[in-house]
Amino acid sequence: MYVESAMVPDPTTTRPEVSFERLLAGLVSQSKSKAAVLDGEGRLVGVVGIHDILKKIVPHYVGLDAKLMEVMHAGYFGERLVRLQGMTVGDLMSTEIDSVAPDDPLIKAVSMMVERRRKALPVVDDDRRFVGLVTRRSILLRVAGATGLIANPQQPSST
Amino acid sequence: MEPAIHGAATTAVSGSFEYWTACAVFVVCLGLIVSEKIHKTKVALLGGATVLVLGLVTQEEAFHSPHLGIDYNVIFLLISMMILVGILGRSGAFEWTAVKLAKATGGRPWPILAVFLVLTAIFSALLDNVTTVMLFAPVTLLIADELDLDPVPFLITVALASNIGGTATLIGDPPNLMIASRAKLTFMDFVINLAPIVVVMMVALLIAVYLLFGRKLKVDDARRQHIVSMDEKRLIKDPALVKKSVFVLGLVVVGFALHGSLGFEPATIALAGAALLLLISRLDPHDVLAEVEWPTIFFFIGLYVMIGGVVKVGIIGDLSRLVIDVTQPSEDSMKVTAMVLLWFSAVASAFVDNIPYVATMAPLVMDMAGSVVGESGVGGHGAGAVSTEVLHHPVLMPVWWSLALGACLGGNGTPIGASANLVVLGIAERSGQKISFLRFMAYGMPTMVVTLVIATVYVLLRYY
Numbered sequence: 001m002y003v004e005s006a007m008v009p010d011p012t013t014t015r016p017e018v019s020f021e022r023l024l025a026g027l028v029s030q031s032k033s034k035a036a037v038l039d040g041e042g043r044l045v046g047v048v049g050i051h052d053i054l055k056k057i058v059p060h061y062v063g064l065d066a067k068l069m070e071v072m073h074a075g076y077f078g079e080r081l082v083r084l085q086g087m088t089v090g091d092l093m094s095t096e097i098d099s100v101a102p103d104d105p106l107i108k109a110v111s112m113m114v115e116r117r118r119k120a121l122p123v124v125d126d127d128r129r130f131v132g133l134v135t136r137r138s139i140l141l142r143v144a145g146a147t148g149l150i151a152n153p154q155q156p157s158s159t
Numbered sequence: 160m161e162p163a164i165h166g167a168a169t170t171a172v173s174g175s176f177e178y179w180t181a182c183a184v185f186v187v188c189l190g191l192i193v194s195e196k197i198h199k200t201k202v203a204l205l206g207g208a209t210v211l212v213l214g215l216v217t218q219e220e221a222f223h224s225p226h227l228g229i230d231y232n233v234i235f236l237l238i239s240m241m242i243l244v245g246i247l248g249r250s251g252a253f254e255w256t257a258v259k260l261a262k263a264t265g266g267r268p269w270p271i272l273a274v275f276l277v278l279t280a281i282f283s284a285l286l287d288n289v290t291t292v293m294l295f296a297p298v299t300l301l302i303a304d305e306l307d308l309d310p311v312p313f314l315i316t317v318a319l320a321s322n323i324g325g326t327a328t329l330i331g332d333p334p335n336l337m338i339a340s341r342a343k344l345t346f347m348d349f350v351i352n353l354a355p356i357v358v359v360m361m362v363a364l365l366i367a368v369y370l371l372f373g374r375k376l377k378v379d380d381a382r383r384q385h386i387v388s389m390d391e392k393r394l395i396k397d398p399a400l401v402k403k404s405v406f407v408l409g410l411v412v413v414g415f416a417l418h419g420s421l422g423f424e425p426a427t428i429a430l431a432g433a434a435l436l437l438l439i440s441r442l443d444p445h446d447v448l449a450e451v452e453w454p455t456i457f458f459f460i461g462l463y464v465m466i467g468g469v470v471k472v473g474i475i476g477d478l479s480r481l482v483i484d485v486t487q488p489s490e491d492s493m494k495v496t497a498m499v500l501l502w503f504s505a506v507a508s509a510f511v512d513n514i515p516y517v518a519t520m521a522p523l524v525m526d527m528a529g530s531v532v533g534e535s536g537v538g539g540h541g542a543g544a545v546s547t548e549v550l551h552h553p554v555l556m557p558v559w560w561s562l563a564l565g566a567c568l569g570g571n572g573t574p575i576g577a578s579a580n581l582v583v584l585g586i587a588e589r590s591g592q593k594i595s596f597l598r599f600m601a602y603g604m605p606t607m608v609v610t611l612v613i614a615t616v617y618v619l620l621r622y623y
Binding site for chain 2: 059062064065067071072073
């Protein structure tokens with residue numbers, strides 16, 4: 001069984017020049033937590049999501065001294081979120097990304113997800129062109145359906 | 160320059176294979192430490208091991224000789240203080256004090272900065288500088304963040320105040336610790352001779368910071384309100400731990416103040432305090448001991464073994480004679496030696512780790528003491544044979560204070576001059592506030608020069 005057979009049908013994608021406001025609106029309206037970031041030629045250049053946004057608003061010093069979070073003013077996070085206006089997807093995205101190829105064995109994707117605690121992996125071809133996305137759910141549904149463990153395998157979804 | 164090492168013949172092994180091997184090990188290791196290509200702890204341990212394997216010092220000497228071996232007074236003082244601070248740091252007492260005082264200023268930025276600098280200096284005098292800035296840098300970032308001010312001037316001046324404050328006491332900065340142990344000086348010797356001038360230096364720093372940017376710091380009322388409305392009580396999760404930690408630290412400070420008259424070495428006081436707090440805090444020793452900076456401890460261990468080799472073969476004795484030739488000290492006055500040492504130590508410490516510098520210079524001054532005011536007048540092997548009377552000779556005392564002042568204050572000159580600076584720079588960079596070498600020097604170099612001028616005037620007026 002190969003990665004290609006377990007990809008979700010409608011992965012969310014975005015572009016590096018997209019504004020933070022549009023990204024936020026898109027993630028909220030589509031109930032997605034992540035989007036693949038593609039360049040003009042459809043190559044995968046990063047991944048951006050709610051995690052990346054939250055990472056930008058948590059100050060580094062609370063990692064050094066967690067006690068300090070106790071005295072930060074209540075409106076701190078709202079204030080920081082507003083300050084992200086004017087940033088783009090390119091400023092926010094993570095560029096260190098794990099990916100798999102369509103013809104990789106499915107177990108390779110599963111193993112990467114378990115070991116690196118990933119919920120989803122982008123699928124790219126030899127030219128790093130984005131071809132799709134596998135999620136933990138899409139893989140489980142595909143495998144469980146094929147083995148007959150579940151009666152009517154649903155269409156894999158990206159959530 | 161004239162070949163000043165005319166006395167080389169007086170040491171039995173000068174010019175021998177051992178002599179040049181020890182020289183090579185020392186120079187290569189120092190070069191590697193300065194280059195920062197390999198971690199300094201690895202270099203020092205390898206240097207120490209090499210000296211042992213080549214038989215330049217015996218293991219007996221390295222482990223047990225009071226003048227050639229590891230200085231356990233320094234080692235146990237460092238470990239014990241790290242244990243004490245590690246426990247105190249968990250309690251939230253530092254953050255509580257900082258926030259409480261920030262609130263007391265009404266959230267006004269210049270008074271907050273001034274209070275933080277004074278607080279940093281006081282804590283640095285009582286604890287080591289690295290720990291102090293590791294505790295203060297995050298609170299400083301929080302306050303600057305809440306006031307929406309550039310944190311960089313805050314962070315840099317906290318590092319500068321830490322290095323100045325650390326100069327005041329025996330336990331404030333590793334150079335003082337090492338000098339005290341070698342020269343058999345007490346905690347109160349440092350307080351009496353260095354603390355008064357450190358207060359003057361802190362006043363000078365505050366005035367300079369105020370004039371340069373402190374007075375221009377402005378924030379609106381809403382921002383000030385963020386500080387004023389902080390609830391500092393939330394920072395303390397275990398009030399009993401705070402009481403225990405502050406109680407034991409108080410005992411230790413009193414113990415330090417009295418250690419000379421009680422007849423205890425500082426390490427005994429610190430070790431007793433650490434053991435007591437470890438017991439009454441009921442914390443898991445695995446957790447507490449894991450926070451001891453073992454790489455620093457092993458850096459000292461390796462360094463002491465390596466320097467033992469250098470002392471034994473007579474290199475320090477030869478260097479001592481070189482300094483004597485250049486500065487021409489007499490039994491009546493070592494004024495020129497003190498002044499040269501003050502400024503040379505500062506410049507050296509601004510660019511080279513001041514720990515290996517002082518590890519080398521302390522035996523050198525001991526050797527000079529033996530030659531200038533001692534009974535023997537023989538260098539080389541004489542470094543360990545110097546009596547307390549000679550070490551505390553009135554002519555020599557200003558030299559010790561000059562070495563301490565130079566080595567500690569020189570740390571402010573560049574970002575690499577002191578560990579506290581490196582810690583602050585590291586924290587700033589990870590917080591997205593990269594401080595360049597030159598930006599640090601723009602604050603640090605003038606501070607170093609001004610404090611050295613103050614130190615020079617002080618040493619000349621008080622001792623000559």
